[in-house]
Structures are given as structure tokens and as C-alpha cells.
Amino acid sequence: xxxxxxxxxxxxxxxxxxxxxxxxxxxxxxxxxxxxxxxxxxxxxxxxxxxxxxxxxxxxxxxxxxxxxxxxxxxxxxxxxxxxxxxxxxxxxxxxxxxxxxxxxxxxxxxxxxxxxxxxxxxxxxxxxxxxxxxxxxxxxxxxxxxxxxxxxxxxxxxxxxxxxxxx
Amino acid sequence: xxxxxxxxxxxxxxxxxxxxxxxxxxxxxxxxxxxxxxxxxxxxxxxxxxxxxxxxxxxxxxxxxxxxxxxxxxxxxxxxxxxxxxxxxxxxxxxxxxxxxxxxxxxxxxxxxxxxxxxxxxxxxxxxxxxxxxxxxxxxxxxxxxxxxxxxxxxxxxxxxxxxxxxxxxxxxxxxxxxx
Numbered sequence: 001x002x003x004x005x006x007x008x009x010x011x012x013x014x015x016x017x018x019x020x021x022x023x024x025x026x027x028x029x030x031x032x033x034x035x036x037x038x039x040x041x042x043x044x045x046x047x048x049x050x051x052x053x054x055x056x057x058x059x060x061x062x063x064x065x066x067x068x069x070x071x072x073x074x075x076x077x078x079x080x081x082x083x084x085x086x087x088x089x090x091x092x093x094x095x096x097x098x099x100x101x102x103x104x105x106x107x108x109x110x111x112x113x114x115x116x117x118x119x120x121x122x123x124x125x126x127x128x129x130x131x132x133x134x135x136x137x138x139x140x141x142x143x144x145x146x147x148x149x150x151x152x153x154x155x156x157x158x159x160x161x162x163x164x165x166x167x168x
Numbered sequence: 169x170x171x172x173x174x175x176x177x178x179x180x181x182x183x184x185x186x187x188x189x190x191x192x193x194x195x196x197x198x199x200x201x202x203x204x205x206x207x208x209x210x211x212x213x214x215x216x217x218x219x220x221x222x223x224x225x226x227x228x229x230x231x232x233x234x235x236x237x238x239x240x241x242x243x244x245x246x247x248x249x250x251x252x253x254x255x256x257x258x259x260x261x262x263x264x265x266x267x268x269x270x271x272x273x274x275x276x277x278x279x280x281x282x283x284x285x286x287x288x289x290x291x292x293x294x295x296x297x298x299x300x301x302x303x304x305x306x307x308x309x310x311x312x313x314x315x316x317x318x319x320x321x322x323x324x325x326x327x328x329x330x331x332x333x334x335x336x337x338x339x340x341x342x343x344x345x346x347x348x
Contacts, residue, residue: 022345031201031205032288033280043196051222
């Protein structure tokens with residue numbers, strides 16, 4: 001009987017606490033979740049399996065991992081810059097190379113001609129070539145002057161005829 | 169085995185793997201329940217726990233022992249949970265259901281939930297709290313951790329943690345009273 005009364009009192013006390021502050025109930029402090037069977041026993045094996053595939057980072061490893069994105073960005077910039085510079089540099093050297101090759105080929109021809117005909121003849125050949133050019137230009141000027149004089153004389157004669165006609 | 173002994177074992181020749189296994193045996197359960205309270209489902213908690221321990225393994229060469237191993241591991245786990253919840257919140261912005269209702273649904277569909285109606289109501293109320301406050305409430309209420317330890321984990325002082333816990337406690341208590 002005493003036991004029954006105690007139980008009722010305890011229940012009342014519990015309800016009082018519950019309605020005053022439900023969070024004070026001890027049951028609520030327990031985490032109401034479970035895990036699959038042998039979860040924690042198998043966890044170690046699962047982790048070791050995952051870790052066997054990878055090496056532990058060294059002192060710089062963690063830093064490199066955290067800076068991975070920045071490093072990737074910097075690397076791609078360097079690659080693009082390098083490719084651009086490479087293309088520009090190669091194009092320049094190809095152009096230089098072709099000019100050099102042409103010059104070298106011309107020099108080789110001249111050298112072989114010098115050996116065959118002697119340097120004075122070859123020098124004369126070049127000299128003559130230039131003179132011809134100048135002469136051509138000179139002749140062209142003379143020709144143009146002659147045409148100019150001819151046109152002028154024609155127009156003077158024509159004016160003279162006109163003047164005669166007018167007099168008449 | 170104490171944290172100091174684990175670290176000594178780690179720095180000894182060929183002892184790194186053994187030390188890591190000791191960490192897993194000693195801390196995986198506590199870290200799991202902390203993560204489970206944060207993300208609610210077993211699958212997510214399992215993924216985050218494994219990620220936490222692997223991150224700890226990778227960061228161990230740089231661990232100087234300035235903070236306790238236990239708080240250091242909790243800090244990694246809590247940050248993992250925060251990142252996960254942030255991503256979930258962003259993803260839920262593109263869906264029709266809100267993040268809170270998603271959490272409620274997960275809770276009611278969880279096969280590994282073993283509590284009664286009152287415990288379900290409490291979990292739903294806890295899920296409504298902001299992430300940081302939820303972590304504080306969970307560490308104090310369910311795991312009975314000291315305010316100083318929680319402060320060290322979250323990079324804050326004990327008084328600020330106490331104030332935050334008090335706000336969360338009152339909020340949940342008053343909401344539960346309305347529901348009963």
C-alpha cells in the first residue's frame with residue numbers, strides 16, 4: 001500500500017516536471033537513433049580499405065591539397081601563357097630562319113660565281129645591273145620630256161592656225 | 169589509451185597506422201553520434217564520419233597538439249557537418265520542398281530511429297535551429313559536454329556558448345510545451 005502511494009507520488013512528480021519543462025525528462029537526453037549491426041566494428045576495416053588506396057600527405061601535402069584550386073588555376077594560366085609565347089617565338093624564328101636561309105642561298109650562289117668568274121666580273125655584273133636600272137629610269141624621263149615637248153609644239157601650232165583663221 | 173600516448177605511438181617508427189586505428193576505436197562512436205544529431209540520417213552521418221577521419225589522417229603530420237586530440241577531431245567533424253548542411257540548404261533552394269521539411273521527412277522515414285513520439289518531437293524542434301546553435305545544443309544536451317570544450321571546438325568562449333545554449337533550450341522547451 002505504501003509502495004502504491006509512492007508510485008503515484010512519483011508519477012505526479014514526473015508529470016509536474018514534464019509539464020514545467022519537458023526537456024528535463026531524462027529520457028529525452030538519450031539519442032534516439034540506432035546503427036546497422038556491426039557498424040563500428042566494420043568501420044575500421046572500411047577506413048583502412050579507403051586509406052590503402054591513398055598515401056598519407058606529407059607536411060606540404062595538406063597545404064597543397066587546400067591550395068589545389070588555386071594551383072590548378074595558376075597552372076592553366078601558365079600553360080596558356082606558355083603556349084602563346086611558344087607560338088609567337090616559333091613564328092618569329094621561322095621567319096628569321098627563312099630570311100637567313102634565303103640570304104645564305106644567295107651568298108652561296110655569289111660565292112660559287114666568284115669562284116667561277118672572279119670577283120671583279122661579278123662586281124661589274126652587279127654594277128651594270130644597277131646602271132641599267134638607272135639608265136632605264138633616265139630614258140623613261142627623257143621619253144616623257146620628249147612627249148611633253150611634242151604636245152606643246154602641237155598645241156602652239158594649233159593656236160597659230162586658229163589665230164590666222166581669226167585674222168582672216 | 170590517452171591522447172598523448174596515441175600521438176607518441178603515431179610519431180614512433182611504423183606506429184602511424186596503429187595510432188590511427190586507436191583514434192578510430194576511441195573516437196569514432198562519439199563523433200558518429202555528434203554527426204548523426206547534426207545530419208539525422210545514418211548514411212549521411214557515415215559518409216561524414218569517414219571523411220572526417222580521413223581528413224584527420226591527412227592532417228595528423230601537421231597536428232602540433234596545441235589543442236586536445238578530442239577537440240581537434242570534433243572540430244573537423246563539426247566543420248564537415250556545417251559544410252554538408254550548407255550544401256543541402258543551397259540544393260533545397262532549387263527544389264519545391266524546404267530544407268526543414270526535408271529534414272522532418274528524413275526523420276520520419278529513418279529506419280534507424282528508435283525513439284518515441286516525444287523524442288521525435290524534440291528532434292524536429294532541434295532540426296529547426298540554426299546550424300551553429302544546433303551543434304551547441306546537441307553537444308551540451310545529448311553529449312553533456314562542457315561549455316569550455318564546445319567553445320574550443322567552435323572557436324568561441326564558454327560564456328557565448330552558454331548564452332547560445334540557453335536561447336536554444338528556451339526556444340525548444342516553449343515549442344514542446346505548445347505541442348504537448
